[in-house]
Amino acid sequence: MTEALVLKKQSSLFTVEFEDGKILEVGARNLKKDGIFVGDRVLIDETNSISKVQPRKNIIIRPPVAGIDKMFITVAPIPKPDLLLVDKLIVFCFLNNIKPILCINKFDLDEKTCKNIEKIYKKVIKTHVFCTFDESVEILIKEIKGVCVLAGQSAVGKSSIINALKKETVTRVDTFSKKVQRGKQTTRTVELYKFGKNKYLADTAGFSKLDESLLKIDERELKNYYPEFLQFADKCKYKTCVHKGGKEFCGVQNAVENGLIAKERYENYLKLYDNLKNLKRY
Numbered sequence: 157m158t159e160a161l162v163l164k165k166q167s168s169l170f171t172v173e174f175e176d177g178k179i180l181e182v183g184a185r186n187l188k189k190d191g192i193f194v195g196d197r198v199l200i201d202e203t204n205s206i207s208k209v210q211p212r213k214n215i216i217i218r219p220p221v222a223g224i225d226k227m228f229i230t231v232a233p234i235p236k237p238d239l240l241l242v243d244k245l246i247v248f249c250f251l252n253n254i255k256p257i258l259c260i261n262k263f264d265l266d267e268k269t270c271k272n273i274e275k276i277y278k279k280v281i282k283t284h285v286f287c288t289f290d291e292s293v294e295i296l297i298k299e300i301k302g303v304c305v306l307a308g309q310s311a312v313g314k315s316s317i318i319n320a321l322k323k324e325t326v327t328r329v330d331t332f333s334k335k336v337q338r339g340k341q342t343t344r345t346v347e348l349y350k351f352g353k354n355k356y357l358a359d360t361a362g363f364s365k366l367d368e369s370l371l372k373i374d375e376r377e378l379k380n381y382y383p384e385f386l387q388f389a390d391k392c393k394y395k396t397c398v399h400k401g402g403k404e405f406c407g408v409q410n411a412v413e414n415g416l417i418a419k420e421r422y423e424n425y426l427k428l429y430d431n432l433k434n435l436k437r438y
């Protein structure tokens with residue numbers, strides 16, 4: 157029995173990579189095929205069949221990918237940045253043991269907007285600003301470690317980034333999914349591309365919206381997933397403070413007022429807090 161990593165899933169065939177780098181297409185005779193995900197570590201038996209899926213640390217169902225180590229959360233000045241989505245993805249990462257990296261793309265289009273976004277986030281998570289069309293995008297190659305995924309709004313440049321890093325065009329639709337392709341729909345097939353030893357990156361086009369119900373937390377816990385709030389929460393009068401009760405009792409609200417916490421982050425925190433609270437009503 158040998159361990160391998162699932163790079164791609166097509167119909168009922170899986171492309172797997174063994175630790176020595178050998179790549180093989182295998183089946184899964186005695187296992188449910190929809191229980192095996194790209195990013196899974198699996199055991200391959202003598203008949204070249206997947207016989208077991210190793211425990212995974214996390215999973216995204218749509219698009220299906222498992223065992224994610226890092227998420228490259230991508231934004232750009234165009235389309236209009238959805239920072240609430242960025243914040244939701246950051247919380248999702250913290251909840252699922254994924255390291256979030258902010259990738260601000262299309263620096264060539266609007267330097268000012270890129271710099272503004274960078275200013276908001278560089279205190280929160282590791283942030284890179286670049287343009288896909290020049291060598292600045294190569295900063296990401298160093299950043300790829302383990303199983304990484306690109307996520308973010310449609311048209312921010314996720315596929316372009318993969319293509320630029322690969323320095324060749326990746327065909328968006330392969331021979332299999334062409335047959336089932338309808339209209340302009342982007343394929344939901346996920347594939348891990350290899351950029352060196354233990355360096356994999358996948359494009360997750362379908363993960364451009366994030367339903368709050370994927371954030372399995374109580375709204376009162378949300379504050380713990382805003383790392384920049386923590387140092388100011390010491391000054392809140394009550395330990396249970398959720399930072400919306402008024403400045404006189406709250407270190408976080410004071411920090412927002414004094415420009416020590418970005419207003420955009422705090423306002424999105426309030427929105428997300430209400431969204432999570434409303435979820436419980438249904």
Ligand SMILES: Nc1nc2c(ncn2[C@@H]2O[C@H](COP(=O)(O)OP(=O)(O)OP(=O)(O)O)[C@@H](O)[C@H]2O)c(=O)[nH]1
Pocket residue numbers: 261262263264265286287288289309310311312313314315316317342361364
């Ligand atoms: N000016 C500029 N345009 C870019 C850059 N990167 C990507 N684009 C353009 O942005 C558009 C969208 O890029 P895609 O790579 O298709 O975006 P995507 O994130 O994969 O979009 P979905 O697959 O719909 O989720 C394309 O026209 C790209 O050429 C960049 O750095 N600068």
Ligand SMILES: [Mg+2]
Pocket residue numbers: 314315316342359361
């Ligand atoms: Mg794409």
Ligand SMILES: [Zn+2]
Pocket residue numbers: 389392397398399400405406407408409
């Ligand atoms: Zn507070």
